Amino acid sequence: MEPSAPLAIRVPAPRDVGATSTIIEIEDFNFSYGAKQALFDVNLKLDARRVTAFIGPSGCGKTTLLRCLNRMNDLIDGTVINGGRIRIHGVDINGPEVDAIELRKRVGMVFQKSNPFPKSIYENVIYGLRIQGVGSKSRLDEIVEKSLRGAALWDEVKDRLHESGVGLSGGQQQRLCIARAIAVQPEVILMDEPCSALDPIATAKVEELIHDLKKDYTIIIVTHSMQQAARVSDKTAFFYLGRLVEYDDTQTIFMNPANPQTEAYVSGRFG
Amino acid sequence: MPAPVPNHPFVTRSSRGRLIEGAVFWLMRLATYFVLVCGLCVLGDIFLKGGRTVFQAEFPYVNVPFLTQAPETLYVFEHEGQKMQLGDRDFRAFREAATAKAKAAGQPAPQFRTESYVYSAGGIWPCIVGTVLLVVGSMSIALILGVASAIYLNEYAKDTPGVRAIRLAILNLAGVPSIVFGLFGFGLFVIFLDWNVSLLAGWFTLAFMVLPVVITASEEALKAVPKGFREGSLALGATKWQTIRKNVLPYALPGILTSSILGIARVAGETAPIMFTAAYVVRDKLPWEVEKVSDFFFQGVMALPYHIYVVSSKIPQNEYTARVQYGTAFVFLFIVAVIALSSILLRNHLRRRYQW
Ligand SMILES: Nc1ncnc2c1ncn2[C@@H]1O[C@H](COP(=O)(O)OP(=O)(O)OP(=O)(O)O)[C@@H](O)[C@H]1O
Numbered sequence: 001m002e003p004s005a006p007l008a009i010r011v012p013a014p015r016d017v018g019a020t021s022t023i024i025e026i027e028d029f030n031f032s033y034g035a036k037q038a039l040f041d042v043n044l045k046l047d048a049r050r051v052t053a054f055i056g057p058s059g060c061g062k063t064t065l066l067r068c069l070n071r072m073n074d075l076i077d078g079t080v081i082n083g084g085r086i087r088i089h090g091v092d093i094n095g096p097e098v099d100a101i102e103l104r105k106r107v108g109m110v111f112q113k114s115n116p117f118p119k120s121i122y123e124n125v126i127y128g129l130r131i132q133g134v135g136s137k138s139r140l141d142e143i144v145e146k147s148l149r150g151a152a153l154w155d156e157v158k159d160r161l162h163e164s165g166v167g168l169s170g171g172q173q174q175r176l177c178i179a180r181a182i183a184v185q186p187e188v189i190l191m192d193e194p195c196s197a198l199d200p201i202a203t204a205k206v207e208e209l210i211h212d213l214k215k216d217y218t219i220i221i222v223t224h225s226m227q228q229a230a231r232v233s234d235k236t237a238f239f240y241l242g243r244l245v246e247y248d249d250t251q252t253i254f255m256n257p258a259n260p261q262t263e264a265y266v267s268g269r270f271g
Numbered sequence: 272m273p274a275p276v277p278n279h280p281f282v283t284r285s286s287r288g289r290l291i292e293g294a295v296f297w298l299m300r301l302a303t304y305f306v307l308v309c310g311l312c313v314l315g316d317i318f319l320k321g322g323r324t325v326f327q328a329e330f331p332y333v334n335v336p337f338l339t340q341a342p343e344t345l346y347v348f349e350h351e352g353q354k355m356q357l358g359d360r361d362f363r364a365f366r367e368a369a370t371a372k373a374k375a376a377g378q379p380a381p382q383f384r385t386e387s388y389v390y391s392a393g394g395i396w397p398c399i400v401g402t403v404l405l406v407v408g409s410m411s412i413a414l415i416l417g418v419a420s421a422i423y424l425n426e427y428a429k430d431t432p433g434v435r436a437i438r439l440a441i442l443n444l445a446g447v448p449s450i451v452f453g454l455f456g457f458g459l460f461v462i463f464l465d466w467n468v469s470l471l472a473g474w475f476t477l478a479f480m481v482l483p484v485v486i487t488a489s490e491e492a493l494k495a496v497p498k499g500f501r502e503g504s505l506a507l508g509a510t511k512w513q514t515i516r517k518n519v520l521p522y523a524l525p526g527i528l529t530s531s532i533l534g535i536a537r538v539a540g541e542t543a544p545i546m547f548t549a550a551y552v553v554r555d556k557l558p559w560e561v562e563k564v565s566d567f568f569f570q571g572v573m574a575l576p577y578h579i580y581v582v583s584s585k586i587p588q589n590e591y592t593a594r595v596q597y598g599t600a601f602v603f604l605f606i607v608a609v610i611a612l613s614s615i616l617l618r619n620h621l622r623r624r625y626q627w
C-alpha cells in the first residue's frame with residue numbers, strides 16, 4: 001500500500017476488466033423505516049465478479065441498500081419497500097417464491113464491527129456449513145483450510161484452529177468473518193465498512209484479499225475512505241440523501257465525475 | 272483572644288456541617304451493624320443448636336440416623352431405675368425383650384409408664400427426599416416454560432402494547448404472596464384437575480411461583496448476547512431458530528441458570544405453596560415405593576419446610592421437639608446453600624467456555 005495524501009487520490013490504471021455481466025439489478029427502489037423513507041428511486045446494475053463501492057456522506061442510505069440486497073432489513077420491525085424491485089439473476093428477491101434464508105446463503109455479508117462467534121476458529125468457519133447439515137469431517141477440514149487460505153488467514157492461525165476466534169486481533173477477526181462468509185460459497189459478498197475498525201496494515205491485507213476474491217465473487221463494499229474505494233473497486237456509486245447521484249467506473253467517478261456534487265464529495269469538499 | 276483564622280481556600284468549614292455528616296454516617300453504620308448482628312444471631316442459633324442434632328462427638332461425627340431415618344414417636348420412661356429415651360420401633364423391641372425376659376424368669380410382665388412425644392425421635396430422611404424431588408421437578412418445569420416464553424418474548428414477539436402488557440403482568444406476578452400461589456395451586460391442580468395432594472401439583476405450583484424470576488432473568492441474559500451474533504448467523508443463511516439454538520442460547524445459558532437456580536432455592540423454602548398442594552404431615556412410604564410409575568407423580572411427600580412448620584407449631588412443644596426443629600432447619604439451610612453454590616460453580620464453568 002503506497003502512502004497517499006488524503007486529497008490526492010491516485011486511481012490505479014484500469015485493470016483488464018474483460019467482459020462483464022450484470023448480476024444484480026436495482027430498479028426504482030424505494031425503502032422506508034416506518035414513516036422515514038431512506039431510499040428514493042434507486043436504479044443500479046451491478047456487475048458479476050467485480051468490486052462495486054458505495055460511497056456517500058453518513059446517513060445517505062448505503063448500509064440500508066446493502067442490507068436490502070440480502071434482506072437483512074426484514075429483521076427490523078416496520079420496514080417497507082414502497083416501490084421498485086431488486087433482481088438477482090433476474091429473480092425478484094422480494095418475490096413470493098423467494099426464501100430469505102436461501103437468498104442469504106447466496107449473498108453473504110461482512111459487518112462493520114467484526115463479529116466472530118465465541119467459538120473456536122474452526123467452528124466459526126464451518127458455522128454456515130453446520131447449519132446446512134454438512135457433517136463429513138474430512139470435507140469440513142478441507143473447507144476450513146480453503147476458506148482460511150482464501151481469506152489470507154491460514155498461515156496465521158493454522159496451529160490454533162481450536163482456540164477461540166475472539167482471541168484474534170481485530171484485523172484477523174475481520175478476515176475470519178470473511179472466511180466464514182466464503183465458506184458457504186456465496187456468489188455475492190456484501191461488506192459494510194469492513195476496514196473501519198482496522199489499522200492501515202490490516203486494512204491493506206483486507207484490501208488485497210478483496211482484490212483476490214474478485215476472481216470468484218461479486219463484491220459490494222461500503223466505505224468512507226475515498227482512497228479505499230479508488231484502490232479496490234471497479235465501479236463506484238455515490239449516494240446522497242437516499243438517492244443515487246452518480247454511478248460509473250471508479251476512474252471516471254474520481255477523475256472526471258459528471259455531477260458537481262460527486263466532484264465535491266470525492267475531492268473532500270463536503271461530506 | 273480567639274485563634275487567628277487562617278486565610279487560605281482550604282479552611283475547615285463550620286463544625287456544624289461536619290457534625291451532621293458524622294452523625295448521618297454513624298447512623299448508617301449502626302444500621303448496617305444491626306442488620307449484621309440480627310443475621311448472625313439467627314444463623315448462629317440455628318448452626319449451634321442444629322449442629323448439636325446433626326453432628327456428634329464420636330465417630331462417624333454425623334448423626335446418621337437423623338439423616339437416614341423416618342420421624343418416629345419418642346418414648347420416655349423409667350426402667351429398673353434408669354431413665355430411657357427410645358424411638359417407636361426400638362421401644363417396642365425393648366418392651367418385647369423385657370417381657371420375654373420376665374416371663375422366662377417367672378416374674379410378672381413389667382409395666383412401662385411412658386410419656387410419648389410425636390416426631391421427636393428418628394430422622395428426617397423422607398423430608399430431605401421430598402424437598403429434593405420438589406426442587407428438581409419444579410426447577411425443570413420452570414426452566415422449560417420460562418426459557419421458552421423468554422425466547423418468545425425477546426426474540427420473536429414484536430414490541431407491541433400487548434407484549435408490554437404481558438411483561439408487566441409477569442413482573443407483577445413476582446409480587447403475589449406465596450399463600451395465594453398455594454391457594455391457586457390447590458384450586459387448579461388439586462381440585463379442578465383432580466391431581467390430589469401430589470408431587471405434580473406441588474411442582475407446578477412452585478414452578479408458577481418462580482416463573483417470573485426465570486423469565487425476567489432469561490430475558491436479561493438473552494438481551495446481553497450481542498446483536499452481531501444474531502445478524503452474523505442469519506447472514507450465513509441460518510433460520511431464526513437455528514440462530515437462537517446455536518448462537519444465542521448457549522451464551523445466555525450461564526446467566527439464565529444462575530438466576531433461575533437461585534430463585535428456585537428461595538422458593539423451595541416456601542411452606543405456603545406446598546402445604547395445600549404437595550406436603551404430607553407424615554408418610555410412611557418413601558416416594559419410590561410405589562406400585563405403578565404413574566403413582567409416583569400423584570403421591571404427596573414430606574418436605575423440610577413443612578416439617579419445620581409441623582414440629583414447631585402443630586405438636587406440643589417440649590425439650591425433645593427443639594432437637595428436631597433445629598436439626599431440620601440446619602439441614603434445610605445446608606441444602607439451600609448447596610444449591611446456590613452449585614449454581615455459582617456452574618455459571619463460572621460455563622462463563623469460561625463462552626467469552627466475548
Ligand atoms: N433501524 C433504523 N430505523 C430507522 N431509521 C433508520 C434505521 N437504520 C437507518 N435509519 C435511517 O436511514 C437513513 C440511512 O441510514 P444508513 O444506515 O443506510 O446510512 P449510511 O449511509 O449507512 O450511513 P453511515 O455511513 O453513517 O453508515 C438514515 O437517515 C438513518 O437515520
Ligand SMILES: [Mg+2]
Pocket residue numbers: 062063064192222
Ligand atoms: Mg452504514
